Amino acid sequence: MSGASALPGGPGTVGAAMPVLRERGQRAVFCGLTSIVWLHRKVQDAFFLVVGSRTCAHLLQSAAGVMIFAEPRFATAIIEERDLAGLADANEELDRVVERLVARRPEIRLLFLVGSCPSEVIKLDLARAAARLSQRLSPAVRVLHYSGSGIETTFTQGEDACLAALVPEMPATTDRSLLVIGALAEVVEDQMRRLLTALGIGPLHFLPPRRAQDLAAVGPNTRFLLAQPFLGDAVRALEARGARRIPAPFPLGAEGTTLWLRAAAEAWGIGPARFREVTAMAERRAREGLLRIRDRLAGQRVFFFPDSQLEVPLARFLSRELGMVPLEVGTPYLHREHLAEELALLPAGTPLSEGQHLERQLDRCRAARPDLTVCGLGLANPLEAEGLATKWSIELVFTPIQGYEQAADLASLFARPLVRRDRLAV
C-alpha cells in the first residue's frame, strides 16, 4: 500500500539541504477511515461500509460527531466473535449486511467496502467480496473496495486509497482533458471551474465526481493537477492509465492558487497576458483580504504536529504570505516528489519532521513555546491548558480553504485563536 508502509529510503534531507528529522514512536494521527467523514458528503450517491470492529464504528462516530446534520452515508459492519470462528461465515454475514443496507438505502449507486485493521489482520478478502457483491447487485449498485486501516493509512490517506480505487473504473479516452484530483468543497470546485474555463482550459473534470456515474474518462492525453498533497496511490493509478501530472504547488493562498492555475495554463499554452486578465482581479482581492490578517500573524512562530499531510503547503502559505515563522513542520509522511515545488518555496532551513514520536515532539514543542501550535483534537485542549494557543488541524480538511476566495478564510483559521486570546480577559 502507500505512505507509511512504503517510505522511500531517501536521505535525511530534501531540496536545498533541508533537514528532515525522521522519527518513530507513538503517533497521534487518526487512521484513513476518518476521510469517510468528508468523502461521504462529496460523492452523493456513494455509501461507505466499513468492515471492521466496534472501535472503527466508534472512531467514525466520534470524528463525525460535530459534522452530521443528516443521516450519514456511512456505516460499519461490526465483526463479532462468531465471524472470527470461520471466514466462510464472515463472507455470508457481509453479504447479509450489504443486502439489508441496500434495501434501506435504494438511492445508493456505488458502495465502497472499506477495509480496517481487523479485516486486514484476519485477511478478509474484500476484493473478492466486492466482485461477488457487484455481480449480485448489478446493474443497480457497483461495489468497490479499499483499505482505510490504521496499520496502513493515516487520516487523509484514506481519501488517496478511495480515489485510487475509483481510477480503474474510469472509462478510457484519448481526448485531451484536464483532471483535478482531490476532494474539494463544491464552492471551491465551482470557482476553480470558472477560472480554468475562462482561461480556455478544458474539457475539465474533477475526481472524485459529485455523482459516481459522472466519473471522467482518462487516457494518455489526460493531464492532471493535484488539489491535495496526499494522493500518492491515486497518482500512481492515474499514471498507469497514461495520464500525466502537471507539477505545481497546492492552491492554498493567493500565491499558491496563482502558481497552481499557471501550471495548468502553461500546459495548455496560454500566454501570460491572458492569464493575468483572467486571474488578476481575484488574486488582488485575495491579497487584500490577507493584508488585514497579516498584521496579527506576521512574526508569530508556528509549530505543526503531523496530521493531514497539508502541513508543508500550509507552512509555505503562512510564512510567505503572512510572515509567520515555522519552528517545526511535522508531517506523517513527506511525499518528496509531489511536494517538490512546495519545498522549494519554504524558507531555507525550515525544520521538517516526518513520522512521529509523540512525547519527544511534545518536549520540543514545550521547549520552543510557539505562538501557535497546529495539532490534532487529542492534543489541543491539553496544550491550551499549558498556555499554548492551538489550531486544531482537522478543521483544515473540513473547511473550504483552497482558491482565491478562501485565502482570507484560511488565514483567519490561524488568526482566530490568537485574536480570541487578545480579547479574553478571563
Add this chain to the structure above:
Amino acid sequence: MRLAVWTYEGPPHIGAMRVATAMQGVHYVLHAPQGDTYADLLFTMIERRGERPPVTYTTFEARDLGGDTAALLRAALHEACERHQPQVLLVGASCTAELIQDDPGGLARRMGLPVPVIPLELPAYQRRENWGAAETFYQLVRACAGPPGPRPPRPAGAPPRCNLLGPTALGFRHRDDLLEVRALLAGLGIAVNVVAPLGATPADLARLPEADFNVVLYPEVAEPAARWLERSFGQPALRVVPIGVGATQDFLAEAARLAGLPPPAPAAAASRLPWYSRSVDSTYLTGKRVFLFGDATHAIAAARVATEELGFEVVGLGSYSREFAREVRAAAAQYGVEPLVTDDYLEVEARIAELQPELILGTQMERHIAKRLGIPCTVISAPVHVQDFPARHSPQMGHEGANVLFDSWVHPLMMGLEEHLLAMFREDTEFNDAAPPSHLGHAAAAPPPPDLAAWGAEAERELQKVPFFVRGKARRNTERFARERGIVTITVETLYDAKAHFAR
C-alpha cells in the same frame, strides 16, 4: 456481523480508559494501531479535560506485523514507566492487537517492571464500553484492596463511613451527581471514605475496606467491584440510585439503615419538583406519552420519575445495557410495556416511529431520531456529547437533580396555555403545525425591503453552496453591499466582493 450506523457504546478498552483517566497515579499501555488514538479526543474535546488521558498507545503498523510487535510493546512499557512514573500500570490490547495475540499483560508481567502490573483481558469482539469499565474497576479494586478478611473496626466515636463507587471520566453528570450525593450523606451524618474511580489513587483503593458500606452509584461500572467487596469484606451495598424525589427518599432511608442510624424524617420542600408538578400549569403534562431509552440505570430511574412524579405515561422503555437486561425487563413489565434491549440504533428508531410518543427521554442518538421525527427530546443518559458537560451545576441525582429533571424534561414541551391556544386557533399563521413553541424562538419571516437588488441565477446558485447556518448572513451582507453601491443585479462577483468586504 452487525450493521451499525451509530453505536451506543465504544469498545471495552474505552471503558478502561474512562477508569484510568478518572484516577490518579494509574497509567494504561494499550497495544493498538495509530487510529485508535482518536479516543483521546473523547476526553479532551467532549469532556474538555486539560490533560491527555494517561494512555500510551503502541501504534504498530502493517510493516511491524511480520516482525516484532512485541518489541514495540516492550519499548512502550519501559517508556511509559519512565516518563509517567505510575503507581499502577494497566496493560491491555485493543481489537486489532487482540487478533495478533501478543499477550501484552503476560509480557508486561514477565518484564519485571518497577511498578505493579494489572493485565486487562477485555474481549473486543464480545464486550463493550461499560463492561470494560466495570471489569477494569473490578481488577483495580481486587489488586489494590488487599487480601479478603474481616473489616477493620470503626474507630470509637467516628461517624459511619461509606464508599461512593462508579463515577468515571466521561460519565453523564457524574461530576455534579457526586456533589449532591455527598450532601445527602452529610445530611445524615455519614462520612464518605473513598470515591472511586473518579479522583482516587491506588492507595485510596487500598482503604476501601475501611468503610461500613458501599454506595453503588453507577451499577454499570461499579456492580462487579461492589459484589466482590461484599463477598471479601462483608461490606453491604446500597443499590438505590437517587434519581427523582421518591428514589432520593428511598436512598436516604437505606443509607440510614446501613449506617445503623434512625430513619430520616422526610425532608419537606427539599426539592421543588413536587409542588411544580402539582401546580395547575402542569396539568397539561398529564398522560403525556413518553419513550425512554438509555443505560439501564438512567432509563429505569427515569421511568419511575416520569410516571410517579410528572404524571406521564410510559409507552416504551429500553436500554442498550445488555448486562442489565433482566432489570430492564422487570421494569418494563411493571409499566406494562414491551422491553427493548438492543444496541441497534435502527431498531430503536423503528420502535419510536411506531409508538409516536410525545416526548423522548433518551441519549444523543435518540436526539437524532427525535429531530428527524419532530418529537421533543431530552437527553437522560450516556453516550455523552459536549453538551452533556454544561458549565453550570446540573446533576440528575438528589434534590437538586429532581429540580433539573423537571426543568429539562418539561422545557421541550409546549407551555400549558400555549397548547390550548394552538388547538383553538389552528388557522392562525403563527400557530400552524410547523410553528415551534414560542419559548424556543421563532424563525422570523419578515418581507424583504423594497429596494433590494435582484439575485442573478448563477449568484443564487452560488449562495446555495454556502453552508445553511451562515447562508442567511451571507445573503443579507451581499444585499446590503449591493444596495450601498447601487448594484441592481447581484452576480457571483458581487457575492465574493461582498464576502471580501465583510471579512475580518
